[in-house]
Amino acid sequence: MDSITNNQSSTDQFALRIRNLNVYYGTFRAVKNIDLDIIRNKITAIIGSSGCGKSTMLRSINRMNELIPSTRMEGEIIYKGKNILDTNIDPVVIRSQIGMVFQKPNPFPKSIYDNVAWGARANGFRGDLDLLVENSLRQAALWEEVKDQLDESGLSLSGGQQQRLCIARTIAVKPDIILMDEPASALDPIATLKIEDLMRQLAQNYTIIIVTHNMQQAARASHYTAFFNMDDDQAGYLVEYGQSDQVFTNPREEMTEAYITGRFG
Amino acid sequence: MTRTYLDQTIKKLKDDVVMIEKMVSHATTKSVAALIQRDYERSKEVYLNDQEINAKRFTVESECLIAIATQQPLATDLRVLASILEIVTELERMGDYAKGIAKINLITKEIEETLPIIHRLEEMADITVKMLGQSVKAFIEMDVETARTLPAQDDAVDEIFNEIYTGLVENMMENRSLVSLANQMQWAAHNIERMSDRVVNICERTIFVVTGVMNELEESDDEWAIEI
Numbered sequence: 411m412d413s414i415t416n417n418q419s420s421t422d423q424f425a426l427r428i429r430n431l432n433v434y435y436g437t438f439r440a441v442k443n444i445d446l447d448i449i450r451n452k453i454t455a456i457i458g459s460s461g462c463g464k465s466t467m468l469r470s471i472n473r474m475n476e477l478i479p480s481t482r483m484e485g486e487i488i489y490k491g492k493n494i495l496d497t498n499i500d501p502v503v504i505r506s507q508i509g510m511v512f513q514k515p516n517p518f519p520k521s522i523y524d525n526v527a528w529g530a531r532a533n534g535f536r537g538d539l540d541l542l543v544e545n546s547l548r549q550a551a552l553w554e555e556v557k558d559q560l561d562e563s564g565l566s567l568s569g570g571q572q573q574r575l576c577i578a579r580t581i582a583v584k585p586d587i588i589l590m591d592e593p594a595s596a597l598d599p600i601a602t603l604k605i606e607d608l609m610r611q612l613a614q615n616y617t618i619i620i621v622t623h624n625m626q627q628a629a630r631a632s633h634y635t636a637f638f639n640m641d642d643d644q645a646g647y648l649v650e651y652g653q654s655d656q657v658f659t660n661p662r663e664e665m666t667e668a669y670i671t672g673r674f675g
Numbered sequence: 676m677t678r679t680y681l682d683q684t685i686k687k688l689k690d691d692v693v694m695i696e697k698m699v700s701h702a703t704t705k706s707v708a709a710l711i712q713r714d715y716e717r718s719k720e721v722y723l724n725d726q727e728i729n730a731k732r733f734t735v736e737s738e739c740l741i742a743i744a745t746q747q748p749l750a751t752d753l754r755v756l757a758s759i760l761e762i763v764t765e766l767e768r769m770g771d772y773a774k775g776i777a778k779i780n781l782i783t784k785e786i787e788e789t790l791p792i793i794h795r796l797e798e799m800a801d802i803t804v805k806m807l808g809q810s811v812k813a814f815i816e817m818d819v820e821t822a823r824t825l826p827a828q829d830d831a832v833d834e835i836f837n838e839i840y841t842g843l844v845e846n847m848m849e850n851r852s853l854v855s856l857a858n859q860m861q862w863a864a865h866n867i868e869r870m871s872d873r874v875v876n877i878c879e880r881t882i883f884v885v886t887g888v889m890n891e892l893e894e895s896d897d898e899w900a901i902e903i
Contacts, residue, residue: 626747658749660887670749672678 463646
């Protein structure tokens with residue numbers, strides 16, 4: 411089994427390079443011919459209407475899709491010089507470097523401490539676990555709120571706090587890229603803004619890719635935006651990709667204009 | 676899918692821009708005619724009516740901000756609303772120029788001398804008002820071609836301005852008692868010349884809405900610019 415090493419240049423402009431990606435569920439092609447370069451240490455938002463393949467593409471990046479039977483992926487996702495779609499690449503290793511935060515906060519039914527420490531323990535972490543937990547919670551902007559209740563269940567926290575706990579859990583295994591699938595859609599506006607602020611801070615050290623239905627969130631929080639649409643054959647494809655400032659004020663494609671101004675379909 | 680409410684709001688705001696343009700054009704024509712005819716009653720009307728232009732501008736500005744806050748427009752919608760905010764500011768300033776001309780007439784009331792060259796202000800104002808109407812029409816219709824070509828007409832305004840300016844300087848040199856009046860008339864001419872510059876700014880906004888590119892048109896450069 412091939413491994414992904416950190417000795418590939420981390421100063422590359424691109425954290426990921428997706429080339430001609432096609433994802434099938436059985437005979438149905440869910441996304442087609444995606445070419446996308448993800449810029450390192452930036453937040454890239456993926457927007458588009460329901461069913462256009464946003465989440466499918468996101469889940470391809472850490473090979474979560476292959477947990478779904480009959481899924482097939484073609485093309486390349488180049489990460490640290492390797493095509494992570496190669497079957498000889500261990501998906502567990504990929505997932506340790508490309509973490510994921512889901513739509514609904516999903517803390518383990520364990521203590522706050524154990525939630526954060528879980529991944530590091532599983533990876534055989536031998537350093538100062540207390541320090542790792544504290545640092546991860548600090549980076550997730552949660553430490554001050556939970557430092558006196560680390561033994562309490564993660565499920566006792568509010569929805570917004572649970573989502574930041576999940577982000578802390580993701581950070582604790584020192585990923586390179588964080589994938590976020592609608593991370594704030596179950597949260598109230600205040601908790602949503604906290605997550606967005608947190609994303610901006612995290613982008614100093616991590617590359618973030620976020621799928622969102624909320625265009626204002628994409629406009630507020632992301633540096634780059636990719637707009638996906640569903641073609642006549644129901645397959646999702648990339649319509650436009652660019653800096654968010656440009657996409658939301660002066661999109662190149664008429665279809666993007668129609669979608670972001672709410673005159674779509 | 677449509678956005679009826681936002682579309683209606685933008686249409687109403689565009690109608691309001693046209694209304695303010697008509698108010699400003701009327702004030703300009705009236706203030707210049709009153710100045711030339713020494714009609715102080717009409718100047719007084721222009722002077723006082725400027726408040727209505729100012730009030731209308733604030734109403735439009737407020738409605739734009741409400742639309743931005745509540746409708747969260749993007750792309751072309753956002754550029755249109757941002758441009759309306761800019762254009763109503765330009766129009767309001769043009770209204771101030773008309774008010775300024777009215778004021779000049781009122782403060783020179785006691786001066787008995789006349790300066791024939793100021794009749795040319797009417798021609799200058801006619802071109803400017805026509806340009807203003809065309810620039811706002813181009814904005815409403817998103818006519819980028821007109822927005823690009825219209826600023827060239829500013830040259831004619833500048834030419835008349837220079838003639839008036841030079842003529843007034845000559846008047847002052849020939850007769851020192853005309854200095855005060857001629858100086859005020861230079862300000863009146865200057866006001867109209869500045870109005871035509873602001874018309875160019877409106878054209879820039881139309882080009883921005885259509886192309887998304889924010890650029891200063893060359894014609895809007897200061898004709899008295901110096902090389903530094």
